[in-house]
Amino acid sequence: MDRVLNERPGVRSVTIQKVHQAIDELGYVRDTAAANLARQKTYRFVFVLPDWKGQFLASLEQGIAEIIHNAPQNRTEVRTIRVPNHDHTQLAVTLSELDPAEVDGLAIMAKETPVVRDSIADLRKRGIPVVSLVSDQPNSDRDHFVGIDNVAAGRTAGTLLGRFTGGKQGKVVVVITNKQSRDMIERRHGFDQVVGAEFPHLEPLPSVEGQEDPVHTEQVTLRALQQNPDAIGVYSVGASVQGIARAIAAADLPQRPVLIDHELTQNSSTLLRDGVIDAVITQNTGHLARSALRVLRAKCDKTPVIESQENIRIEIVIRENLPFMK
Amino acid sequence: MDRVLNERPGVRSVTIQKVHQAIDELGYVRDTAAANLARQKTYRFVFVLPDWKGQFLASLEQGIAEIIHNAPQNRTEVRTIRVPNHDHTQLAVTLSELDPAEVDGLAIMAKETPVVRDSIADLRKRGIPVVSLVSDQPNSDRDHFVGIDNVAAGRTAGTLLGRFTGGKQGKVVVVITNKQSRDMIERRHGFDQVVGAEFPHLEPLPSVEGQEDPVHTEQVTLRALQQNPDAIGVYSVGASVQGIARAIAAADLPQRPVLIDHELTQNSSTLLRDGVIDAVITQNTGHLARSALRVLRAKCDKTPVIESQENIRIEIVIRENLPFMK
DNA sequence: CTGAAAGCGCTTACAG
DNA sequence: CTGAAAGCGCTTACAG
Secondary structure (H helix, E strand, C coil), X not given: CHHHHCCCCCCXXXXXXXXXXXXXXXXXXXXXXXXXXXXXXXXXXXXXXXXCCCHHHHHHHHHHHHHHHHCHHHCEEEEEEEECCCCHHHHHHXXXXXXXXXXXXXXXXXXXXXXXXXXXXXXHHCCCCEEEECCCXXXXXXXXXECCCHHHHHHHXXXXXXXXXXXXXXXXXXXXXXXXXXXXXXXXXXXXXXXXXXXXXXXECXXXXXXXXXXXXXXXXXXXXXXXXXXXXXXXXXXXXXXXXXXXXXXXXXXXXEEEEECCCHHHHHHHHCCCCCEEEECCHHHHHHHHHHHHHHHHHCCCCCHHHHCCCCEEECHHHCCCCC | CHHHHCCCCCCCHHHHHHHHHHHHHHCCCCCHHHHHHHCCCCEEEEEEXXXXXXXXXXXXXXXXXXXXXXXXXXXXXXXXXXXCCCCHHHHHHHHXXXXXXXXXXXXXXXXXXXXXXXXXXXXXXXXXXXEEECCCCCCCCCCEEECCCHHHHHHHHHHHHHHHCCCCCEEEEEEXXXXXXXXXXXXXXXXXXXXXXXXXXXXECCCEECCCCHHHHHHHHHHHHHHCCCCCEEEECCCCHHHHHHHHHHHCCCCCCEEEEECCCHHHHHHHHCCCCCEEEECXXXXXXXXXXXHHHHHHHCCCCCHHHHCCCCXXXXXXXXXXXX
């Protein structure tokens, strides 16, 4: 029966028929917990993440660790590797060093570059399933993308900014981490879409790049605000919101701009509570981690992925529905 | 060892010491899946819900059924009883008929009345754990409340309505299911709090009651809108949003009011997509069901509840972050 | 009070 | 190609 359920070769089709019929008649539901218990094999996954120090990544990494720790019955081991974001060669080296004999799957969050694309193709050729995480690699042949629809997330941010500025006319400063990350590009795109179509009185300015650095983010934001003191909104696409908040305070504007940010962290929570940020668009890092692990396991077992279950929600947080954070 | 882990009586404290020390040294984590496998006992829970036909309750009931079906290894059986909402006696009878020999736990969603309070006390006395669901029974001695902070949910609705009306002055029609449900009372209270403090230009009107009936909801809403044709907002605290939408269309107002609703369903999704509803405040019915089951199991096993895990989020949905619904 | 056996629903070698 | 045994980490009676 095991051979049928797991679709292993070498079973006569008559037998397959019989077993499937019996399954239907009895309403059999396979006990995955017992299956995991018996199956002694452990999954060894690698997560490759950028090496910036932001709280979002820390929370994602912690999420992974907690899931592994709390569900030992799933017998999965994870190694997380942080790779410098700008160093394309090191990323390529790291990926090429992954030994198929020692790794059962890879989850990767990185900018979309030819190097990454080729590395993914190479890994897949060596039989290792790959999922892109948070920021997609749609032109590689990754098995799956684990993350939100970032165009929709950008549209959500645009709508909130448009409605919160209440029909007033004005410029919007847009601060982005970098212009190569797919998630950043898609959010900016969705934002422009919705603002162009529904809030024509708003004028989004060209993105300024914060480069994963709070101090640099503060500087470029401050410069943008000084050049546009009449700005009525700031859209933080994924940059250090701490730096942006400091720039807003330093710019000493005639009126406080509406500030929309991405990713709920300790910092953005505090700024939300203090009324500096008006809304945060976020994704649950625990869900991201769980989804990545589930998909990777499914790919290893050549089991189908339940799409509806892996659909990560775009969450909106304002001061009033701020969850209690540990 | 089992006797120590499960804190059963009749173990010498020396032994307990030794076992605990060994646990710490080895970093032992108990495999609950294996434990469930071995433990043949099945949990038999009863869910008592109001009998209205709304999609929210249907989705909650379906959520429970799916969880049970997909995780047979948890060996839990659930019987759902729908009780007419206005019939206090029938509710009391239903609860008193629950046999402690056949029921291991109860989850109840009902108005807060003396009858319910006494029934809960009675059940607890007979050793059955009880959780209140969606709408709390804080004055009973229920073991736990599974649901959102409804005051905060009302504050969230108020803030969104205030910001979406963009500083304009005007009245707000408030439509409520009934005035005895704790969840309704708390939402209305949170709404008034935040509007009074932060949006003084808004004037919320006294609640009109929809009584779980779409047609009646439409009638009372229409009457309220006709009496206040200058209303700039409608707050649907938990009533049939279909009825409200029809009333808004029928009232033929000079300007479309901002409409904030609770609970994402097929109906409210459609109205959100069509631009009739501006935002929906919601709680995930799957999470509610899972949390209720987890808490009930914990109470049966006299195991601690992990509060952070049982914290149900207040979610905000606008057209742009509407999840795909099956 | 404690030890050792049997069994939960599965999978994995190993025989046939 | 298929059957039957052993074992995954636990709990539950049952002996001692």
